[in-house]
Each structure stands twice: as structure tokens, then as C-alpha cells.
Amino acid sequence: MSRYRRALSLGRRFFAAAAVARLGVAMSGLAVFWAVQGASGSFGRAGAATGAFAVAEALVGPQIARLVDRWGQRRVMPVPTALFAAAASLLIVACAGSWPAWSMVALAAAVGATVPAVGALSAARWRRVAARRDGDGPTGILPVALSLEAAVNDAVFLAGPVLVTTLSTALAPWSGLAVAMSLLVAGMIGLLLDSGSEPSPGGVSRGVLVDRRLLNRGFTALFAANLALGFFFGGIGVAITAFAFAHQAEALSGLVTAVAGAVSLVAGLIYGAVAPARPAPVMLAAGLVLAAGCAMLSLTPAVAVMFAGYAVVGGCVALVLIPGSILLQRAAVPDVYTQAMTWINSASALGIATSAPLIGVVVERHGWSAGFLVLAALTACLPVTIAVLPGAGPGRVSPGRDSAG
Secondary structure: OHHHHHHHHHHHHHHHHHHHHHHHHHHHHHHHHHHHHHHHOOHHHHHHHHHHHHHHHHHHHHHHHHHHHHHOHHHHOHHHHHHHHHHHHHHHHHHHOOOOHHHHHHHHHHHHHHOOOHHHHHHHHHHHHHHHHHOOOOOOHHHHHHHHHHHHHHHHHHHHHHHHHHHHHHOOOOHHHHHHHHHHHHHHHHHHHOHHHOOOOOOOOOOOOOOHHHOOHHHHHHHHHHHHHHHHHHHHHHHHHHHHHHOOOHHHHHHHHHHHHHHHHHHHHHHHHHOOOOHHHHHHHHHHHHHHHHHHHOOOOOHHHHHHHHHHHHOOHHHHHHHHHHHHHHHOOHHHHHHHHHHHHHHHHHHHHHHHHHHHHHHHHHOHHHHHHHHHHHHOHHHHHHHOOOOOOOOOOOOOOOOOO
């Protein structure tokens, strides 16, 4: 606890503001779905709007991050934040006024294109305050700070969907989007007001779409690993839901996922307290559990066993994400760190967009067990890509040099 208190003493202001904004981010995608579905009465149109939101976020986010790295957070982020608020407000008006379906999809894309990458902005600030206190070594407050980030991420993605569903069903279909917008904008204002933790601008970007300083072995492997992790994220919910329906327990599918999320949260906090000097082997072991666990879940005989089995499998997610975040700050110099984080998020989004419909088709045609097996094959890419990370194998790694190549 003393390690967490020291970290929070340095980053309490922006961390609290980012937590509020991240709850808004966690609500946004599902809130778009509810708003469009309530206005159009069509799950297909709502799915198209959500897909447009996700694709726009994945494509535009890294380019906004390049501007942030060049000019600084306070000079750049007020513009996309204001555009996000405007696009979300227009989407609310469109849904409340039953505008044409194409306009809702277009506005959903605009919301996704401008949604602030709060996680990347907050992680860049943690890197700055950690460097000022501890330097760039693998110990100190940075692993603790990234564990806090992962814990908040787990918490908001547990609470966000529940909050959106409650608001959208109890009030109006667009009310969840209105609250998400308000939380995100309020959190971003608080984040940007904390000027003391803002990273310094990094100057002109090198390259057209991707900064050349990111084209190294460490970053490329982490991008591929997060793509594979996106495969897991996209398919696991579909497979678990299909399992629950097959066992007449569909109401428990969300609870199965929530239990695993809670285990992941605790595992992440423990990781931060221990702060291993070599994160890559931990990440590799957790990736192996995710891949093998998906295959073993295909044999699950009962709902109670699924609760226990997925608690172990899903509980390893933080042990992939947190070491990956630590390795990323070694693979990307500070001048391109925000865009590195955003590209990693885009890789995960691409994996989700690929896996979710694929596993959906598999479970519809061949059953939930086949869905888990196909998901295991996709997730097997995760330990393979982690294995090529510098420092993943045996032997000692020199801190700060494991991203060379």
C-alpha cells in the first residue's frame, strides 16, 4: 500500500480526472448502440453505428496522438474534445428526432473519430512523473502507476456497461450517451488543467502514417500481441454468451465476465505491489494461460465450472496488459509515446472487430464448444508474439535496452 500511496501522491490530480473520463470512454461504444437501436428499432443499424464508431476511433486516434506528441496535450486535445461533445450532442438530437439511419451512422463515426484516448494521455503523464522521480528503470512507481491504470480500466469496463444499460432502459435510449459525453468532457477538463504533469512536446513527427521511431522490434511485437489480445476480447464474450444460452443460464453470462474482471483487477494490483524486474516472462506466462484456458473452457460441463474456469483465464488479462504497458514505455521514446499507446489500442480494436463476428458465425453453426476452440487458436497468436519480445526469453535484461532492434 505504501507504493500505491507514493504513486498517488505524485499523480492524484490527473489520475482522478482521467478515471472520470475513462468511465465515459467505457460507456461510449455501448451508449451509441443503445441510442441508435432505440431510435431505429434495428439491431443491424445499431451494430453498423457501433462498428463505424470503432473503426473511426482505430483509424483517426493515432493521428490525433501524433499531433499531441508534437504540440502537447493542452494545445491539441481541447479541439477533439469539443468536436466529440458536438458530435455526441448531434447524435443525441438525431436519435431523439428520428433522423435518417445513414446520418446516425455518420455521426457515430464522428463520435468515434474524436473520442479522446484518455488511457494514452494518462499513461504519458505517469511516465513523465515517474521519470522525474525514479528515472527510466523498471522499478519505482511506474509499474505501480500502470497497475493503477489497469485497475481503473477493469473497474470502468465493469461499471460502464451496467450504467449505460440502466440509464438507457430506465430513462431514454440516448441518456447513456448523454452521461458518457458529460463524464468524458468533465474528466478531460480536469486532466488538461493539471499542467504540471503534462509531457513536453516532442517536435516534428518522422514518417507519414506511423512515426519511424516506432518501427522497432519491441513495438512491432507489442502491436501484434495486442492484436492477438483483441482476438480474445472480441470472441470471449460471444463464446460465454453462447455457453450460457446452451445451459439455460443466459442471465448469468454477464456475471461470469464480471467475476473474471474482478479477479483481473486484483491480479493487477498484486502485480503492481510486487513489480517484477522482468515483465516479459510474466506476460508470456499469462498469454499461455489465456490460450490454453480457452481450449479447456470448451470442455466445461456446467455453469459453476465456467465461473471458476473463466475466473482463472480472465484473471490473467491484467498480467498481459500491465507488463505490456511497461515494455511499451521501453520500446517507444517519450516523444512518440502517446501515439504508441494509441496504436496499441487500435491493434486491440482491430482484433475485436475481426474475432467477434467470426466466433459468432462459429457458435451459430457448430456450437459454443467449437467457438472456444477457434478462439483458442486465435489467442494462441498471443504467446507466440510475446515470445519474440526482447527480454521474453531466459537471461538477464538490461533495463531500458530490451527494445533494441
